Structures are given as structure tokens and as C-alpha cells.
Amino acid sequence: MAQVITDAQGVKRYLINLSVNGDTHTLMVKGNSLLVNVLREDLELTGTKKGCELGDCGSCTVLMDGKPVNSCMVLAVEAEGRAITTIEGVAPNDKLDKLQESFIDHAAIQCGYCTPGMILSGKALLTRNPHPTEEEVREAISGNLCRCTGYVNIVKAILAASEQE
């Protein structure tokens, strides 16, 4: 159980350890703090985007223990003890992940606002299912909205990366 500290106004704050991209961060968060805001504001990992804050667009997608979640729908306190991967953690060093390369090679990026979420949803799919069908790719990214690409090249990029497995 996270340690709780109550301030003079009676607001409770929880001391949590958050594991993000392999690093552990010790943070004080309110009970209603959203994971997306803690990532963006406290940890300055602004690669995780906010498009709706209602769980509709998928631009805030991160991986929690390998599964894609909308981080605007997750409380920071719920994320304690889970392994969180954000877009900044996909390429562990200077070299890009092959899915990231594939997005560039297939012109699957336009404005790029959906891109972090798309890559993480794609990544989760390929980990679970290294050789998905086109339909499975479409299914896997159907919670990620993109207003620019019509998904055509995003689907191609994910399929092409899967062929390199």
C-alpha cells in the first residue's frame, strides 16, 4: 500500500514508485492524478499525447506490462508496480526500433500526433503476435484515431515490420 500524506486542506497524496521505461521514479500524486498527466507534467515525457482525455482517441497510449492502455483512463496510483513503456522507451538507445524505422520508411507519419500511440499499439501487437494478418493489424490500431493518413501507410508499416521478424 502506498504511503499517504494528508495536507493542511485535508487533500491526500500518495507516495508511489512508478517504473517507466526501466527507470523507477518516486512521486507524490493525488488520488485522482491521471497517469497521462504524471508522465507529461512530472516526468516530462511529453511524447505521450493528449487528444481527448476521454479514452476515445488513443493518442495517450502507453504499455502497461506490455499491454496498450489509454493513459488518460488510468490513475497514477493504479500504475504502481506495473512496467510502463512510453514512446521514449521504445528505442532503448540511439538506434530506432524496427517499427519506428518502418513508420519512417513507409511514410506512415504526417502530423505525428497519433504516431506515439500507433507505434505502441503496433509494438504490443507484434510482441503478442509476430505475424499478424492485415485484419489483425487494423483491429489492433482501431482504438487509435489518425486524422491524417487514412491508416493506409500505418497498416503497411506495421505489416512490413512484422515480416522482418
Place this chain on the structure above:
Amino acid sequence: MSLDERITPEQAATQVGTASGENKEYSVIGKSVGRIDGRAKVTGQAKYTGDLKFPGMLYGKILTSPHAHARILSIDTSEAEKLPGVKAVITHKDVPSLKYGISPARWDENIFCIDKVLFVGDKVAAVAAVDEETVYKALKLIKVEYEVLPAVLDPLKAMDEGQAQLHEDYPRNLNTEIHQSFGDVDKALAEAYHVRTDYFVGQRAYQSPIEPHSAISVWEDDKLTVYSSTQSPHYFQYYIARQFGLPMGKVRVLKTHIGGGFGGKLEPTGLEFAGAVLAKLTGRPVKMFYDRHEMFAHNRGRHRQYMKLSTGVDQNGKILGVHADFVMDGGAYTSLGVASAYYAGALLTILYDFDNYKFDMYRVYTNLPACGAQRGHGHPQPRFAFESHLDNIAKDLGIDPIELRLRNARKANTVTPNDFKVESCALTEAIEKARDISNWKQKRSHRPQGRGIGIGLGAFVSGAGYPIYRTNLPHASAVIKVNEDGSSATLYTGAVDIGQGSDTILCQMAAEAMGYSFAKMQIISADTEAAPHDFGAYASRQTLMSGWAVKEAGEEIKAQLLNTAAGIMGYAVEELDCRDERIFVKDQPEISKSFAEVAKEFFVTQGPLVGKGSYTPPKLGGKFKGAAVGTSPAYSFAAQVTEVEVDEETGEVKIVEAWDVHDCGKVINPALLHAQVHGAFYMGMGEAVWEEVKFDDQGRILNSNLAEYRLPTALDMPKFHSELVDSYEPNAPWGVKEVGEGATTPTMGSISNAIFDAIGVRISSLPMSYEKVWRALKEKRKQQTT
């Protein structure tokens, strides 16, 4: 840039490669190089305005009206001001009362409403506080007393006697009235073999970029800097300076990355105006932002249009005359609506060759969010109507819809009745190719139950012939600076990459013109201080217009380098050329020097190696009222074929496959070009079947979120083919034309015609939802049984 410096079509024919982009003449353009911002965007490094933070930054939001039409009796901000953490609360009393708007013809907006609010979401007050939570709490503490007034929600009744009036200056809620007539339509229709009249209705659609708008205002002494998710730093700078009485040089507007615009981020919003005032009052940077609901309420999306079309044809289906009679729901303010209204009629003449044309339009005010320019600006709904209308005529005459289009298709080097000069035009080739690759004939004649195939054509301007406000500034300009040692070059341009890829293609163009390589290009764009002026990303203008300026700047660099090289190498300038970073003797290419070496020598002997360019279009268009709207140096053309499957039990429409064939001139980056077509089709498809902003009877939006405003997902997108036809535009750098907006114009028509082909009934209002299809089928069955 004078006209005679441009390449002739004959010269071009020998230089230009094929549509596939294969080209021996060019080193950098015509190739699908990866985006210059690709790495930043796949790693999460790319910063958007909402990702930026400044020391001491405050958060700000706008309080909006809960009523569609009401008088403001009083505003009490005292409780909000007392809340700990609140740093400033402002209302109309704290800001200039000067009216503004992006269309200078109708300045009708105030930073905050003074006497009346005009729609649910109109701006009343704003707060700046230490964090978001405090801002939201403070907004709730502002007390506004309203006297609710009757609201005008039905655009067709807005002009009636006895209706409430929105703006005193515009009686009968008439915002824009247009009556244009070319040739003699009455005579043409009277003499026609067949005349048909149809009615169509569009819907309110919203751009829905995935990035919400935000703006950060920072003052240093008397200079204001605004970071904004903007499609045009220039227009923002111009209107912000005007509003606060500042010289433009004291206002710097820039963007970092921007998460899509599609027309919705072309004009400054309350976020910039209120933010600037809050930042001034508090002496701290202020970040203002919209949430998804507020984006829908701010709107500036597609107008709902009511469209009556009458067309007369001869026995062979040749169009003799067209009368378009439209009403447009503008919402509470003008926004870009004057131009939208003109565009609606202006571009109806572009695809088919006819001499007699009449256009009547009423854009009316209603107590709903203001509409503006959405991808294809004013044109997509009339185009949907006309393409559907044409298929109805084809059916009346028993002519195949493609055959009818081929008989009327515009040709190169023609002039429309409303005086648009069309030089390059490969529309016929595009139609034929779309017919062939979609296997049209076979599919049309052997149609399984529930399946249908339809065609729609589209076109668009490659940049507007005239800017939004009157000015003699060039439309585009660019500077290129080569690094001292020649190892890189930076392009400075006001052009705005909103995702379409202009930073990438302009760097390709720069490298081509200089004889340099793309990999060594860098760019600083869309910053009114760091880069020279450009009007920005709208009217599909940048490839052609910004491209001209970049080409000229690159050629200036090359000329200076060749001059220096001539001295070092002992050859005449005319004997030398530069390509792929090598300066060489044309007749003996093995005699060469590297670009970097000569560039360094230039710097040592003559100082910075800089090239500059600018572009102003020639005088275009006729002399009648509104003649400027729709003028352009060049027009793109497209044919789209769509195949659909309709579930006759449920009315569900599935888009099965689609083919787009484009005439967009010479292609600079084929991969980015096709990507534009994909996205444009996607947006048109959403508007064709699902997307519609809906309101209750109080003018409140019912579906201001991305679940109920239904954007298509990856599961809705059909198998899609994007193809090109060879084309070269003499008025453009390297023969280019636009693609991003034009590609959205044929889509609704082609889907409408495919559904018509599938079920034999015309759905004449957008979106062509499952429910409407189901009702139409039910009606059809009823009629068949009686």
C-alpha cells in the same frame, strides 16, 4: 520571379519524368525521401505547443456561454479572483473592444462578448492560475447573469421576418449574398433537350485534428511572443498586432510541431487574444488550451449547405448551362465564410466545360458555432451535389456516368465562364485511367446484389490568387544560408508544415535548385521572426507558391557558387553546373570540385553564402464582384471511383475499395503525395457516411467528443489505390500542382454515386448514414409493393 524565367512546357516535356517519379534529370526531387521530421516524430521528441513549458508558466482557460443567444446583464468575477492560485480574471472590460475576424470584409467578433452572447460556447471571460485544476475551479466561480433571447437555429428560417437578429449591422441575418451570372443560363435551359433540378443538403462537419489547439503567450518588455498550433503564423501576427495596436515587428508568432489543422487552425482564436492579455497582466507566460469539447464549440469547420442545382443538357449529355442556388449556415460569426460562400459556387465551373452559369448564395447567421474553411474550402459539398446530380442526369439519358463525364471534361488551356484560366489539365486521362484500373465496365455490368460502384471528380486551386486581406506583400519568400564550411544548408521559410510534409518537400526543392543533397538540408519554418514571410498552409498553396520562392533562393546560391568556382577552376560560368554536391565542367564532368570546398572559399572571400527568393502570382481573374475567389496559377484534377456494399436489411454501408487518379503536375515526393491522397479520401469518406455535428433544440452540441462524432477507424478504411497521370504545369516550379485538398473533393460524390448504383435510390443529404439508407430502402420497397 518573372514569367519568362520559367520553363516552357516544351522544354519541360524533355525534362520531366514519369508519374512514378523516375527521373534522370533530377537528383533530389521526384524521390520518396523520408520526412525530415520523421525521427523526431517516432521517438516522441517532437514537441507540440501543448508540450512546451516555461518557467513560471500559468494555465489559462476561457469561460463560455451556456446559452445560444442571450444578453449579458452582469458579470461578477470577485469570487474567482479570491480563489488561491488565481492570478488574473478578465472580461471584455480588460481587453480592446476592436472587432476582428479573419475576413476583413466582415469583422464581427470581439475578444469577449460585450452585450450579447451569440452561441453556446461564445467567449465571456478568462482566467489564469497556477495549475489546470485551479483554473477549472475559478471558471465555476465567475457569476454571469443572462437574459435569454430567442435563438435562430434553422438557417432556412434565419432570413425570415420576425426572427431574432444576431448582428445589428447585418439585417435579416444575412452575412453574405452572392449573385453571379455568366452567359445566359435561362436561354440555355430553355433550349436544352433535358433539364433536371435536384436538391441536396450537406451537414456540419468538423476538422477534428487530433491535437487540440493551444497557445502560449510570453511578453518580454513590449514584445509579445506567441507559440501556437497555427496554420499561418503570418495571419496570426497580423491580427494580433492589429488587435493590440502593436507594430508587427513586436509580435512574434511561431509554431513547433502541429498535430493537424485541415483549415481549423487558420485563424487566431480567443486562446491567443485572451492569453496575450493574461500574460501581460500577470507578467508571466500563460498557456491557453482547448479541450475536445471546446474545439467543437470553437468550430470553424465545414458549413452546412442547402443546394439546389438545375442543369440543361443536349441529347448527347453535353452540359449547356447550370444554375446553382445555395443557402449556407454560417453560424454566429463570419470566420472565413465569405470566401467559403464564394468558393462554393466558383469552383463548380472547373471540371466541366460549359458556358452558361448562374450562382446565387445566401450565407446566413445562426446562433450556432461559426463555420469556416475545412479541407477543400466550400467546394466538397457542392461537388458532392453536382456529381450526384450529374449521375441522375446520366440515368435520365441512359448514358454511362463515365461516358457523360468524358464528354464534358475540361481540357488543357481553356478558360471557365467565371474567368479561371486552366493551363495544364489531364482530367480526361485521369477519368480513363480510373475507369480502367477499377475495372469499371465489368463491375458496372455484373453487379452482385447490394454492391455498387460510382465515380466522382474533383479539383482544387494550387494556392489562392489573392491573400485573405489586401496587401501587396509577396505570397511567399525564402532564404537559404549555407554553413561556413559548406557541410549543411538551412532553409528559412514562413511556410507551415502541419503534417502534410512541406518542410520535407521544400528542402528537396532547395537541394535540387542548389545542386546540393537533401540529407544536408535543415529547415527553420513558420516563425515570423526567424523566417521570412509566407502566408502559410491553406488553399493548398505551399508546393507551388512557397516552392517558387525556394527554387529562386536555391538558384541564387548555385549562381554565386558557380561564379566562385569559375574563378578557381579557370572556366567560364556557363561551362559549369552543380549537382549532387559537385561543381563540374559540363563537357568534362570528371573535372570537378566539391560544393563544400567552393562554398567555403566563397565565405572566406565574400562573406555569408545566402540566397533569397520570393513569389507573387500574376494578376488573375475577371472583373466581376467576387472574381478573385477561386483564381489560382494552377488547378489539380482528380477522378475517384468507389465500390460499396450495402446491407439491404440494416442499411449499413461498407466502402469496399477505392481508386484515385490524380493530375497534380510534377511530383516532388511520391510517397508523401500518395499519403495526402489517402488522408483526403479518408476525410471525405468520414463526411460521406458518418460525420456530423449535431445540436439539441437549445443550440447545444450533442456529440462534441470523438466517440459520438464518429471518425472512421482503421477498420472502416477500404483497400485503396492512388495513381497518377503525367502532367506538367507551366505556371509552377518544376511543373508542380496541389494535392492535399483537391483529393478530398471527389470523395463524397463518388460514394454517393456508388450507393445510388447499389440501391437504385438517391440519398441526397449528408452524411449518407445507415439510417438514411435503411429508410430509403424501406420507402423503395413500399413503393414497389403498391
